[in-house]
Amino acid sequence: MDWEARAEALADKVTDPDSRWLAPVARVPRHELVPRWWEREPAGGWTLRDGASDLTAWMDAAYSDRSLITRVGALHADHAEPGDQAEGLPTSSATLPSLVVRMLRHGRLGAGLSLLDLGTGAGGLTAYAACRLGSDHVTSVDVDPYLTSAAAERLAPMGFRPRFLALDATVEIPGTYDRIVATVGLPPGPGLRPVLGALREGGRLATTLGRTSLILTGWKRANGDVVGVVERDMAGFMLTRSGDDYPSELAEVFALAREADGDEISTGRYPVVDVSAAWEVRSMLEVTTPGVETGYETSGRTRTAYLVHPDGSWARASAEWTAPPEVHQNGPQRLWSELERIRNRLNAEGGLPLYGAQARITPDGVVHLSRGRWKATMGA
Structure with missing residues (x-):
């Protein structure tokens, strides 16, 4: 199994020739980290893939620049x-290597610096x-004990023995980095406080904010604030979770959105x-109306979008292709109306003020964003 040539080709694809991350990507046998994974079928549902049963497909998947879903709901691949049906949302994955490298670059890692890999x-x-910093400088945490134990077992034969901790990072993180x-x-908000507490003064944070594509980076000041920017880059990561799966409290609201008249x-x-x-639109919606979840379906040329909120608000918009949609809304908030205000601004100004915004996270976890006259607060 000539994985080395594939890993080198992947490294050439996702890094530059002078990148300090080229050698680590080329040296890591990614296929050993993902022996089995889930693939979403075009018609919906998930199919289990087993690498050992199809070596060519395994190598193709592992050394392509794509994310591989390893856990759906509470069922890890x-x-x-055989025959098991995974249900729910993806809850863990092997992130596409180019995005991993981008996040590491945003972290500004260097020799002798300690790193907390969160997730x-x-x-x-x-x-x-x-591979680059040395195992003694790396700590990796996840809420799922199986993920940390499996990663530890798979990295050890490669010669990597970083510290792994199974914990809920929104509650407590031991040590500083x-x-x-x-x-x-x-x-x-409160779920961000332990992360801020684990960052040393002068340290750097690189993260996305839940339900957004915003990559926020910043340096920790002596007063405890993390001050930086929203990078002109984007990424979509799974939300943090505190248990085996994401809560399903919005299922009833989604059912209303699909069937009821507003x-x-x-x-x-x-x-x-x-x-x-x-x-970008989704990110701004989370800024203006935090907690919104989305859904989308197609049937022939008919497209239908759903917005739901924990307060019981919901919206459904449906139309054939690009025709003006019929919109149903219900609850204390008019979610589709807020979405259209955002799209109005995007069309009128040619963009939204998110990417490139100044960012400040206070020790209470509240995120303050500003760009020109625009200001917003998240997590207050």
């Missing part, structure tokens, strides 16, 4: 039996970091959009 997953970032790189979407019915101004795929 390693534990699935072990399959262990790819941990492996690259341990020079650099923290998070490949999960951290929640602004107490307000109108014609939308813009075509239906898959909000989750419109990253």
